[in-house]
Amino acid sequence: MEQLERLSSIARRRIIPANHYIFRDGDEAISFAAVNSGVVKLIKTTSEGERHVIGLVYAPEFLGHTFAETHKFSAAAATDVDICTFPRQAFNRLLLEYPDMQRWLFEFTVQELDVTREWTLMLGRKSSYERVASLLLIIARRTRNAGAQPVHENCAEFELPLTRSELADYLGLTLETVSRKVSQLKQQGLIELRSTRDVVVPNVELLAEAASMYEHRESAKAAKVAAFPA
Amino acid sequence: MEQLERLSSIARRRIIPANHYIFRDGDEAISFAAVNSGVVKLIKTTSEGERHVIGLVYAPEFLGHTFAETHKFSAAAATDVDICTFPRQAFNRLLLEYPDMQRWLFEFTVQELDVTREWTLMLGRKSSYERVASLLLIIARRTRNAGAQPVHENCAEFELPLTRSELADYLGLTLETVSRKVSQLKQQGLIELRSTRDVVVPNVELLAEAASMYEHRESAKAAKVAAFPA
């Protein structure tokens, strides 16, 4: 349809090799990009100059800081990446012309907000073991969405797009702890390692349990939030 | 102007006493609400039935899960609250009519996403002491925005809208730890307590330092994110 034609007319396709930046914190914003294949890591540079992984974007997902003049974080290719970028100005003009598109993008952003809130919640509360399991689970699922594997299968195999150090950073742990917990998951049979980066999950259900189970600090710990019926 | 008239024509003003719910997780969405005065706490109910504080909304900020059919979290009045709610259907119709409004709301949501990401980053990395300091600092600043105090003053006073237990929950700590850290901040002169809920910050700058300082795990610990120039 018309919108898609207009969209593709301003799109610029780029192939970006692994470990190269797509854009950097503070760059003039490119507005928006669609990831066709590969995995992108989002990196935030704090005021002290440290770099921290704050997110992953899998194909066929989207990427970008709509409306902002400059990017608030960096994006780098975790694997070789194939993306379409849309120049900010032209893209914003399109959005004004097609409210449907803007609305769609809006809903997408709201969803992203939900996911981020969920992640925050989990970082604040789960043990290191559960966190590592959770991240592996999420990556497993998103890899499946990206194609390749049948979704209904109860097993999965994927390549980790991050180093142990980056995993640790993403999870708010140290790389040693991540390594230990991965080993622990392996020895409990919840995962297998073909190589350090190549993970096999024989039973996704079991991993999902490990991701949130463990009494640790359950219902007993939930803050009693005083509030009456509305 | 026209838009504002239309807006206020569908608005419903409500006064909600402290500790009453405004809406609950799963309720049919009210779409959007503007907080005129008071503080609202956002509460997420996890699958296991625990309630966790995930955010605060100060006047004159906004609140809502635009476009969603049902709310993904609950909102409760932390203090007496005066809000205007906008019924979802009517509000969404207005958004379609006035793209400017939708865009404005969009930008607002994007900003919220940024704030949430920032918060996540901080929860993953800061010590309990820094976290408590950070939260007090944020509350101090937002209270000032809410009116009352002059912004340029380097001191602040405010009432905590949350119990220690809720503070702890928000920060991913226990209420005992929060209590200890508050005491510690007090004995270091960074804050004073008129009562347990009434906080005075004699020097906001100093508190800000406490909120992010402390060698703990600084630059040395930042994951080395391998990435070449774009």
Next chain:
DNA sequence: CGGGATATTGATGCCGTTCAAAAACAGTGG
């Protein structure tokens, strides 16, 4: 003034960090 919720403070233990060293891996050049 009394009683229930909220907050402070103390003692102990565990999980994750820290420091350190060895092992696995990847790339390079002979």
Next chain:
DNA sequence: CCACTGTTTTTGAACGGCATCAATATCCCG
């Protein structure tokens, strides 16, 4: 193909911060 070097990962031992359990103190409101 293999020795050589730098990087990533694993594993070990000791320390420390935060959680946990428990007791006391303070606040709030009828």
